[in-house]
Amino acid sequence: MARRLSAAEDYESLLSNYDTWMFDCDGVLWHGDRPIDGAVEVLDMLRKRGKRLLFVTNNATKSRRNYKAKFDQLGVEAHVDEIYGSAYAAAVYISSVMKLPKDKKVYVIGMSGIEEELHEEGVSFIGGTDPADCTLEPFSLADFIPDPDVAAVLCGFDTQINYTKLSKAFQYLHRNPACQFLVTNEDSTFPSAHGLLPGSGSLSAPLRFALNRDPLTIGKPARTMLDCIQAKVHFDPERTIMIGDRLNTDILFGQGGGLATLLVLTGK
Numbered sequence: 001m002a003r004r005l006s007a008a009e010d011y012e013s014l015l016s017n018y019d020t021w022m023f024d025c026d027g028v029l030w031h032g033d034r035p036i037d038g039a040v041e042v043l044d045m046l047r048k049r050g051k052r053l054l055f056v057t058n059n060a061t062k063s064r065r066n067y068k069a070k071f072d073q074l075g076v077e078a079h080v081d082e083i084y085g086s087a088y089a090a091a092v093y094i095s096s097v098m099k100l101p102k103d104k105k106v107y108v109i110g111m112s113g114i115e116e117e118l119h120e121e122g123v124s125f126i127g128g129t130d131p132a133d134c135t136l137e138p139f140s141l142a143d144f145i146p147d148p149d150v151a152a153v154l155c156g157f158d159t160q161i162n163y164t165k166l167s168k169a170f171q172y173l174h175r176n177p178a179c180q181f182l183v184t185n186e187d188s189t190f191p192s193a194h195g196l197l198p199g200s201g202s203l204s205a206p207l208r209f210a211l212n213r214d215p216l217t218i219g220k221p222a223r224t225m226l227d228c229i230q231a232k233v234h235f236d237p238e239r240t241i242m243i244g245d246r247l248n249t250d251i252l253f254g255q256g257g258g259l260a261t262l263l264v265l266t267g268k
């Protein structure tokens with residue numbers, strides 16, 4: 001049963017009931033590069049109370065290493081093995097669950113965070129930040145020569161989204177029904193430092209509509225993200241709480257994993 005927390009004893013009971021605290025990032029810890037008031041202090045207090053912290057973000061623009069640098073800049077103690085982003089989860093899924101053959105490749109719509117994590121997992125890819133794809137030049141289907149080794153398309157947040165990227169991804173998926181269609185996450189919006197912007201789900205929507213095909217989602221609320229965390233970290237779901245700003249990703253993710261959940265209203 002959901003209830004609104006207000007009294008100090010409400011928070012004290014959370015502290016005594018839960019040992020592992022899973023934090024969503026965008027809209028909970030920060031908006032873009034701007035920390036949310038009180039977030040850093042809460043993380044510090046939880047560390048001092050001996051709690052295990054995990055950071056679980058659908059934001060695929062950064063690798064775990066990039067996020068570690070972001071936490072360092074904020075003066076927040078965080079360790080790479082506490083950070084789980086959808087770029088990392090997607091790379092692990094492709095390498096360890098899909099077991100993409102080494103001679104196959106992924107066509108990426110996304111940024112350097114995805115590329116870094118795919119490289120770390122030994123997954124070959126094309127697209128992404130390749131200047132040939134990051135163009136507003138008209139796309140020429142007549143001149144397009146698909147790479148025969150592409151066996152999956154992965155779509156994540158991409159500030160350089162364009163018709164060439166969408167057209168190439170469409171060709172790989174339309175011409176080969178066996179080509180896997182993966183998205184890092186389906187967040188409809190992204191809470192930037194200055195307000196809401198279209199999120200990853202709004203960037204992959206043209207492909208879903210054009211193909212009339214739903215992708216496999218890696219990030220929250222999908223179980224895939226929790227499986228990726230549990231493969232690295234042991235925690236007791238009964239004594240774990242997921243803190244998030246979105247009902248349809250963070251809270252659904254926590255509920256699906258049998259975790260307690262805490263909704264914060266700072267996600268906009």
Ligand SMILES: C[C@H](OP(=O)(O)O)C(=O)O
Binds near residue numbers: 025027058191199
């Ligand atoms: C908003 C989301 O990030 P998260 O809230 O999961 O950190 C995203 O970047 O699409």
Ligand SMILES: [Mg+2]
Binds near residue numbers: 027
């Ligand atoms: Mg969020």
